[in-house]
Amino acid sequence: MTQETQHLPAKIFNTGKSDYDFPEIILGQDLGLFDTINKFYPEIWKLYKTLKNQDWDENEFDYSSCNVQFKTCDKHTYDMMVKTLAWQWEADSVASRSIAAILAPVCTSSEAWSGWVEITKNEIVHAATYSEIVRNSFDNPDDILNEILSVQEALSRLKVVTEVFNTAFEVSYDYARDRRPNDQETYNAIYMFIVGLLCMERIQFMASFAVTFGICDGTGLFQPIGKAIQKIAQDEFEVHVQYGKEVLRAMYKTDRGRTAFEQCKDKIAQMVNEVTQSEVEWTDYAFSEGRELTGVTCQMMKDWVYFSATDVARFFGIEDQMEFPIIDENPLKYMENWLNMSKVQASNQEEDTAQYKVGVMKRDDHDEVFDVDF
Ligand SMILES: [Fe+2]
Numbered sequence: 001m002t003q004e005t006q007h008l009p010a011k012i013f014n015t016g017k018s019d020y021d022f023p024e025i026i027l028g029q030d031l032g033l034f035d036t037i038n039k040f041y042p043e044i045w046k047l048y049k050t051l052k053n054q055d056w057d058e059n060e061f062d063y064s065s066c067n068v069q070f071k072t073c074d075k076h077t078y079d080m081m082v083k084t085l086a087w088q089w090e091a092d093s094v095a096s097r098s099i100a101a102i103l104a105p106v107c108t109s110s111e112a113w114s115g116w117v118e119i120t121k122n123e124i125v126h127a128a129t130y131s132e133i134v135r136n137s138f139d140n141p142d143d144i145l146n147e148i149l150s151v152q153e154a155l156s157r158l159k160v161v162t163e164v165f166n167t168a169f170e171v172s173y174d175y176a177r178d179r180r181p182n183d184q185e186t187y188n189a190i191y192m193f194i195v196g197l198l199c200m201e202r203i204q205f206m207a208s209f210a211v212t213f214g215i216c217d218g219t220g221l222f223q224p225i226g227k228a229i230q231k232i233a234q235d236e237f238e239v240h241v242q243y244g245k246e247v248l249r250a251m252y253k254t255d256r257g258r259t260a261f262e263q264c265k266d267k268i269a270q271m272v273n274e275v276t277q278s279e280v281e282w283t284d285y286a287f288s289e290g291r292e293l294t295g296v297t298c299q300m301m302k303d304w305v306y307f308s309a310t311d312v313a314r315f316f317g318i319e320d321q322m323e324f325p326i327i328d329e330n331p332l333k334y335m336e337n338w339l340n341m342s343k344v345q346a347s348n349q350e351e352d353t354a355q356y357k358v359g360v361m362k363r364d365d366h367d368e369v370f371d372v373d374f
Pocket residue numbers: 092095122123126232236
């Protein structure tokens with residue numbers, strides 16, 4: 001009896017896979033065996049493990065003391081807290097379902113897929129945390145749900161990134177259904193999703209956390225909420241953001257990744273500018289109608305936005321295209337008590353910024369790019 005080679009549907013199990021020694025992160029050959037033998041992206045795998053090991057639960061914190069505080073605090077504090085929670089809850093709701101959904105049809109690395117699924121799982125904890133905060137902090141959570149959805153400024157703050165996400169979503173599923181080729185254009189749309197997610201996590205979420213922690217520090221109120229959101233902020237700052245950078249760095253080492261960066265560079269600059277601008281507008285809104293934060297001015301908060309955006313601009317080496325002030329010194333010292341900033345910054349200096357930029361600076365000499373030790 002002769003043994004016939006079995007071919008299974010390639011998108012489900014790719015029996016003909018020949019790139020186990022170099023699986024591209026997106027849009028490579030479809031996946032076959034889940035592979036931990038060829039660890040091609042050790043940094044990505046490490047971040048996946050870190051996140052997996054620091055898993056936590058939204059009900060670790062007792063929010064009941066916040067119920068009375070929301071009833072008795074002044075109206076401006078109440079409004080600033082609720083408006084900030086509104087955006088955070090909405091943005092993490094988006095993150096909790098879009099990351100794995102958009103990348104499922106196109107991710108072709110076992111390591112990267114593990115990381116993105118773990119991050120998606122982590123975003124579920126984040127979204128559930130906001131939901132539990134609201135459920136436990138108010139007598140009529142349904143009313144607050146409507147109040148939260150009615151903050152139009154929070155929704156418009158999500159506009160820039162959700163549009164990039166939506167384009168990537170459509171491209172990804174068109175590709176899955178063989179309605180579009182595996183070409184550079186398809187690649188670029190997914191690449192821009194990864195950049196958009198980085199902007200949301202590094203610029204927008206950090207801006208939002210600064211308001212929450214400013215309220216907690218300035219008023220002494222809402223400490224359990226502060227503690228829970230601190231966990232979220234650390235997940236984002238120490239893992240998600242680093243993960244996004246690591247993926248982009250790995251992509252840049254490939255022909256298509258480098259072409260994507262070159263072709264999308266202006267779009268990236270535009271997105272960083274637009275996201276930053278929308279954060280500045282939000283900050284003006286947050287500090288309008290008499291709302292204020294003890295010890296933090298509206299300008300300090302905007303400088304924090306610029307400081308966060310500067311990190312993204314430097315990562316891509318696009319500072320010269322930025323329409324906002326480049327700020328390298330942290331204007332909100334209290335954030336260092338809430339985030340492990342020095343730890344991350346130190347490793348950034350060694351790994352991130354310089355390395356991505358080295359490649360960028362040498363982009364005219366393609367052969368040399370691969371000589372650079374990433
Ligand atoms: Fe999150």
